[in-house]
Amino acid sequence: MMEWLSLSPQEWQAVGISVKVAFWGTLASLPIGIALAFLLSRKRFPGRALLDALVHLPLVLPPVVTGYILLMVMGRKGVVGEFLATHFGIVFSFRWTGAALAAAIMGLPLMVRAIRLSFDAVHRRHEEAAATLGASPVMVFLTVSLPLAWPGIMAGAILCFAKALGEFGATITFVSAIPGETETISAAIYAALQTPDGETNVMRLALVSIAISFAALLAAQAMTRKNRSRQGGL
Amino acid sequence: MLSLALERDAHDGLFPIHITLETEARIVALSGPSGAGKTSILKMIAGLLPPDRGHLSVSGSVLFDSDKGINLPAWKRRIGFVFQDSRLFPHLSVKNNLAYGRFMNGLPRDAAHEAHVIAMLDIQDLLARDTGALSGGEQQRVAIGRALLAKPRLLLLDEPMSSLDDKRKAEIKPYLLRLAAEGVPMIYVSHDADEIAELAGEVVSVDHGRAR
Numbered sequence: 001m002m003e004w005l006s007l008s009p010q011e012w013q014a015v016g017i018s019v020k021v022a023f024w025g026t027l028a029s030l031p032i033g034i035a036l037a038f039l040l041s042r043k044r045f046p047g048r049a050l051l052d053a054l055v056h057l058p059l060v061l062p063p064v065v066t067g068y069i070l071l072m073v074m075g076r077k078g079v080v081g082e083f084l085a086t087h088f089g090i091v092f093s094f095r096w097t098g099a100a101l102a103a104a105i106m107g108l109p110l111m112v113r114a115i116r117l118s119f120d121a122v123h124r125r126h127e128e129a130a131a132t133l134g135a136s137p138v139m140v141f142l143t144v145s146l147p148l149a150w151p152g153i154m155a156g157a158i159l160c161f162a163k164a165l166g167e168f169g170a171t172i173t174f175v176s177a178i179p180g181e182t183e184t185i186s187a188a189i190y191a192a193l194q195t196p197d198g199e200t201n202v203m204r205l206a207l208v209s210i211a212i213s214f215a216a217l218l219a220a221q222a223m224t225r226k227n228r229s230r231q232g233g234l
Numbered sequence: 235m236l237s238l239a240l241e242r243d244a245h246d247g248l249f250p251i252h253i254t255l256e257t258e259a260r261i262v263a264l265s266g267p268s269g270a271g272k273t274s275i276l277k278m279i280a281g282l283l284p285p286d287r288g289h290l291s292v293s294g295s296v297l298f299d300s301d302k303g304i305n306l307p308a309w310k311r312r313i314g315f316v317f318q319d320s321r322l323f324p325h326l327s328v329k330n331n332l333a334y335g336r337f338m339n340g341l342p343r344d345a346a347h348e349a350h351v352i353a354m355l356d357i358q359d360l361l362a363r364d365t366g367a368l369s370g371g372e373q374q375r376v377a378i379g380r381a382l383l384a385k386p387r388l389l390l391l392d393e394p395m396s397s398l399d400d401k402r403k404a405e406i407k408p409y410l411l412r413l414a415a416e417g418v419p420m421i422y423v424s425h426d427a428d429e430i431a432e433l434a435g436e437v438v439s440v441d442h443g444r445a446r
Binding site: 128129130131133134135137139143 | 280281282307308309310311312313314315317319321323324325334335338339380381384
């Protein structure tokens with residue numbers, strides 16, 4: 001009776017690619033996300049508002065446009081993509097790595113927002129105390145700001161992962177949906193919808209998608225709660 | 235020997251601050267009403283609040299001189315600061331809070347000094363605890379210990395004993411006097427006239443940011 005719930009090998013493949021793409025996309029964007037969040041939370045510099053807007057642009061831009069920009073910049077004939085392919089042999093277009101790049105860019109605004117809030121909540125007074133104890137700005141960051149913001153950083157990473165998992169528009173525009181390479185859960189659902197009698201497949205994949213996203217959101221909420229209680233500790 | 239003349243104009247919501255002090259006194263007390271600018275003066279000395287002009291030297295070492303363009307950042311000044319609120323790191327145990335300054339300054343472990351400070355402040359039983367589980371008085375004792383174990387050349391104390399009971403105050407006062415006698419000068423902010431009379435070699439009154 002529950003047989004319709006078991007995934008086919010190709011569907012498992014799509015789930016695997018989605019998780020792989022979301023994982024590596026999140027991991028790659030984490031250092032950039034932390035740096036951007038810290039910069040936006042603590043520093044005042046010319047062009048700060050512009051940088052803030054640029055980071056948040058993928059949130060409001062149609063995903064297809066983001067995918068198109070990626071194609072123009074990072075594609076084989078793109079400004080950066082051609083350089084990377086010629087000199088380093090790194091190719092993003094029509095590869096799962098390209099899907100990870102698209103996922104990272106789409107997830108970055110959510111990640112930066114969560115981490116920034118966490119840095120905002122880290123009391124400057126602890127950082128001042130660390131400086132009077134001989135900690136250089138780098139050591140203050142590594143030993144005080146970063147550990148205190150850690151639950152928020154984890155929450156940001158999980159949100160980015162969840163967003164990356166559901167990414168569709170930018171991914172399909174930039175790397176298409178090649179089964180076994182770039183076909184993610186979302187792309188597989190879309191393909192199944194185009195197929196006669198594909199409703200069962202759609203439902204199965206949708207359930208998997210809901211389960212993974214729901215678990216990620218619950219984990220993010222737990223991290224945020226932990227962050228709040230830690231910040232309120234002293 | 236403490237020599238300082240620090241001036242800060244009115245900005246960032248703070249009134250102008252001015253202090254001149256040349257003293258051989260081991261413990262200098264800053265007294266004055268709340269909001270007079272005592273904490274801001276301590277922060278300028280520590281390097282946490284930038285003065286607009288002036289100079290600051292401790293025992294011959296120049297830490298700030300606007301004419302010569304010298305301005306050591308807080309972390310290079312070796313000036314200990316015991317804040318009014320203890321500011322213990324909530325993610326570190328008491329033991330690691332105490333070791334923080336030694337680690338950051340790359341100091342070798344001085345077990346005798348460590349044991350002495352821990353015994354004097356009676357914080358032995360707190361070492362393995364989380365800072366969040368400490369009472370206000372316990373937090374302040376650990377904060378004093380943390381500043382001392384970083385072996386500062388000058389110690390700034392911003393009402394450090396306001397949350398301690400009389401018994402603990404009585405225990406800590408002789409230690410502060412001994413520490414000063416051993417060569418660690420202190421600037422001490424307090425409202426308590428008796429405390430000031432007992433500890434300070436020189437008293438500076440602060441009102442509306444002006445010290446005299």
